Amino acid sequence: MDQRAKDLIKQGDYLFEKRTSLLSLWQEIADNFYPERADFTVVRNVGSEFADNLMTSYPVMARRDLGNSFASMLRRDDWFSLRAEEEAREDNRARRWMEWAGGVQRRAMYDRKSRFVRATKEGDHDFAAFGQCVISVELNRNADGLLYRCWHLRDVAWAEDAEGEVSEVHRKWKPRARDLAAIFGERNLSDKVKERLEKEPHCEIQCRHVLIPSEHYQSPAGKKWNTPFVSVYLDVDNAHIMEEVGLFNRMYVIPRWQTVSGSQYAYSPATVTALPDARLIQAMSRVLLEAGEKATNPPMLAVQEAIRSDVSIYAGGITWVDSEYDERLGEVLRPLTQDKNGIPLGMEMQQDTRQMIAEAFYLNKLTLPMNSGDMTATEVSQRVQEYIRQALPIFQPMEYEYNGGLCELTFDILMRAGAFGAEDDIPDSLRGADVQFKFQSPLQEAVDREKGARFAEASQMLATAAQMDPAATVQVDTNIALRDALEGIGVPAKWMRTEEAAEKLAMQMQQSQQAEKMAQDVAATAEVGEQAGKAGVAIAEATERLS
Structure with a gap:
């Protein structure tokens, strides 16, 4: 050894x-939220029935909806892009290379053999239920692709x-x-x-x-x-x-949702908050099921000496009674009187508990606020700010620790494996830079929408100021503001000219406008001269007539 x-x-x-x-x-x-994973302290055999101890599936569905929302909201379409740590390094050539490299990485991650979707699907539900998951990222044994496992x-x-x-x-x-x-x-x-x-x-x-x-x-x-x-x-x-x-x-x-000091393990704020309600709704469901069963199939009160057969309480059942029994002493077989007034109250309590579980799993905070069209830029900005405050506890750990960790580790592995070509192919402005990832999540969309709302609000203010003083518009560099707004909403770098090309084109347009103005001035001067010449001839002719 x-x-x-x-x-x-x-x-x-x-x-x-x-x-x-x-x-x-x-x-x-x-046991309460993720029965498929309930084998931490017990051993499950193949074919064991899941959730056989539960009376209602609502807590399991709440965890399922939250776990599914991570992929649908945070990893949909082109959900990540590369960015340099220093914005000064991001010239157009650098942005084009990062867009290309992002496409290479995306294809490698979503290759069928990489099992990325399978691993993250399992990891999402572990993250929702337990506040953490463990995913390994490596090259496969043939070193011709990535391999993800949860x-x-x-x-x-x-x-x-x-x-x-x-x-x-x-x-x-x-x-x-x-x-x-x-x-x-x-x-x-x-x-x-x-x-x-x-x-x-x-x-x-x-x-x-x-x-x-x-x-x-x-x-x-x-x-x-x-x-x-x-x-x-x-x-x-x-x-x-x-x-x-x-x-x-x-x-x-190993992304961790909510940590506490003194422990390297995290917790899910959703399940920690909803666990008491999950126990409660299971007990309530059991009691309501028993009450409903007794209401539709009530227990029977029978006279023992008068019944000659088993009590048949199923549909079409017959119970044999002694013919000599005197009905004046009471019915031989009769339902036991019950008070059913508590059932509606129990249903209301169960509905309230479901609402508490839904709030614990943030199911009421996952929808992006809608723009009705008649809202001002300030109102849109305020609603977006409110959504960001509510969604931040959900999306921030997922973006930076979960998605960010996966993307950064994948980028490092692909870079060392030569998937992005030779080092000389990297633009000079990016060499030695720390490449980071930007994620297209609802939270990021909300931030970008807020940036657009600010640009629209600034435009309105400039238009108002220009009516009072046209010189006030020089306070904002509109070219830089427009380029920043376009990049913020995700306009591809291939759609935009480089800063040098845009500056050269603007200079050509300015020169063209100046030349056009000079031509107009020359034409106006010639017209004035022509009119002056005509006026001189007319004066001379009038003088001759007078003489």
Whole structure:
């Protein structure tokens, strides 16, 4: 057994043991909101029935709607674009290259073999229910495409560094012996696994993947890591290292919705808020179902000595009664009197609880405010500001930690793999720049709409000021304002001329206007001269007549 492998296994066991109590909370959340994922503390067999403990599906549907809205609102159409950290670097040539690179990255991410849609679909619902998810991004084994995978939170534990970034990740893994041989090669497996491979190729092997900063990993003798991280695959049962390679990135994207100090694990504000209501609505639904069943099929009150058969309360059923029983002593079989006035009240309470769950899952805050057309620019801006304040807690963690983390890690992997061509192809203005991502989400659309409203409002103010003093219009550089507004609403760089070309064309138009004005002035001068000449001739003729 390798001592380095034993040390890594011991570190992972510590992290998994430390968060054992958290599994109980995740199990409770999954039981109420995400029954498909409710296997944190129990083992589900294939074919087990989901949600057999629930009386109403409304909490599950609320989580489903929120999880589905992440993709439909934050990853639709061309949902990301590249931007330089410093706007001064973004000339037209740089923007065109970033638009091209964004297209290359988008095609790589949405390639069928990359499984991006599958991984993010699973991750979205983990994020909605548990406030975090774990997605790995890497090149596939053939190094000809990307590979995205979402991992069960039960099987992953992580630690933060001194700055609060996720730095060390331990993931449990149970592949088949045949898969291990295909991935790492049979020669890199332990002797015991090789023996089982021949007899039981489909047996599962307890493995673990560890991503650890290279400065915290004990290197083999005579080897030094020149990468920030080290990826290690372990055979846990045999404490055997199957593969260890250096990585330039973290490989795992672990977005966290709402964190609390002192813990590296996050929470979902939706499920934490709605969990009491979810328990309540399950109990209320059970009581209302029982009350409704008793109302439509009430319990029967029978005279024991007069009934000669079982009480048949199904449709068309017959109950045999002793013919000698005297009905004057009371009916042999009669329904038990019940008070049904509480059922409407229970329905109202259930409806109120549903509304509380919907608000807890932000389902009433996901719609962008509509512009009726007769609203002023100020009113539109105020409504957009209100929407931003309500939607910010939902979209901000998703944009920067979730989508941003996926895009940045993907860009780094593709750049190192040469997907964007040679380094010389990158425009000079972008070399050495930090490339960031801009996302076309409803929140960003709201910000862009606010920018457009500000531009319209500024135009109205300039028009009013120009009526009082035409010189007031020089306070705003309309060319810069217009270009900024066009870029803000997403006009492609190919549609716009470069700053140099636009400036040259404007100068040509100005020169053309000046030449046209000079021609008009010359024509006017000639016309005045002609009129003056005609006037001189007329004066001379009049003088001759007088003389």
